[in-house]
Amino acid sequence: MNWNLIKLQIIELIDKHKRITTVADELGLKQPTVSFHMKNMEQELGVGLFYSKAGKVHLTDAGQSLNHYAKKINALAQEAERVVKEFDERGSGHLKIGASYVPGTYVLPSILSAFSKRYPHISISLTVRTSPIIQEMLLNHEIDIGVMSAEPFQWAPLIGETLCEDELVFFFSPDHRLARYETLYPEFLKDVPFILHGQESTTRTMTLKWAKNLGIELRPVMEMDSLEAIKQAVLTGDSVSVISKIAIAKEIEHKELVYHVIPHNPFKRYIYFTYNEDRIRSSFFGNFFDYLRDSVRTY
Known part of the structure; x- marks a missing residue:
């Protein structure tokens, strides 16, 4: 044909x-x-x-x-x-970046803005999706770079380089009855209204795995895809949820929300700089990686 x-x-x-x-x-x-x-x-x-x-x-x-x-x-x-x-455009070019929701919403915007000021000839597009979709986009050569929160993975030909840990925590309103405890024990959550993340969320997957491992039966009352919607629901109600500590950093600082570490949690999640080793990397690929790596050290 x-x-x-x-x-x-x-x-x-x-x-x-x-x-x-x-x-x-x-x-x-x-x-x-x-x-x-x-x-x-x-x-x-x-x-x-x-x-x-x-x-x-x-x-x-x-x-x-x-x-x-x-x-x-x-x-x-x-x-x-x-x-x-790009060989004929003297340092100009375009970076297509895909990110999962935590880095795409709370980490990358300020970093990309500062990077653009330093490299004004490089245009950037950012797509925010779930981690599995970002991985598929990398495999299909639809983006140059993925920045995503995920458990450790090996999926050739994808290369993942760790930027920082993305710690998941339980969080709730300062007025919530759980806020008075210094330590949050798993059994405290049995009868508490719980907000689950959406079906494709890696946070949801890890939360349910944790509960199953400990024999804890959560009481879901809502399911939401939006991190901001989950935060608002927790702020204004008596529900509890799990979220990246990065996503509530400002609310913690302003004492609008409180958190506890997840007890007996064997699961680790990290923010990865990810790329397809089969994809030709532009001359400024390394510049962006170095800038990103230096920037996330503050998280």
């Missing part, structure tokens, strides 16, 4: 937008041209890749299989173009 990048871009964009007109506009093509490429791919492969439903275009199972590779190839093509162009 005579593949070209346009066809692979169409596959990926159809899956994203579900409309031929939107795909045509994004690629700068006419709608009949996009339709022609779609039909041509199906004829050459001898299998249906698309189907229409409720005015939208979807990928068949075969189309989804092709899209898995299309996304990888498209990302590699974009990476190749970027790397080659």
Whole structure:
């Protein structure tokens, strides 16, 4: 089959937008041209890749299989173009960074702002997602660098270099009855309203593993994806939750929240600087890593 990048871009964009007109506009093509490429791919492969439903275009199972590779190839093509162009742009370039919620919300914004002032010719984009999604983005060559909170991991070809520990703690309002105890024992939590993190959260996973190991049955009353929403719920109610100590540093300083270490907790979590060893690194990759490493020493 005579593949070209346009066809692979169409596959990926159809899956994203579900409309031929939107795909045509994004690629700068006419709608009949996009339709022609779609039909041509199906004829050459001898299998249906698309189907229409409720005015939208979807990928068949075969189309989804092709899209898995299309996304990888498209990302590699974009990476190749970027790397080659940087040789002729005298230190200018673009860093695509992905971060999990704690570093992406509470650590990176000030660091990226200061880095941009020092290196004004380098533009930066930051995507904040869960750690598993950031790992997938690194594997698919969609980002240059990942900064994420996670348990120790080995997932070739990803390289993870530890920046600092990301300690998880129990936290609650200063008026909460648990605040009067100097030590928080696991059995104190049995009948306390508990807020769980969202399904894909590594904090949720570690919390439930801890409770299971100790035979503690938590009493979840809410489930939230947003760290800020969890903080507000704890501030204004009688609930308890688990959070990164970094995420509540200001509230602790202002005595708006109190925390206790997690008792008998064998699980360690760290903030990692992560990258794909198969991805070509730009000339300023090392500059950013050094700057980031020096900056997080304060945490």
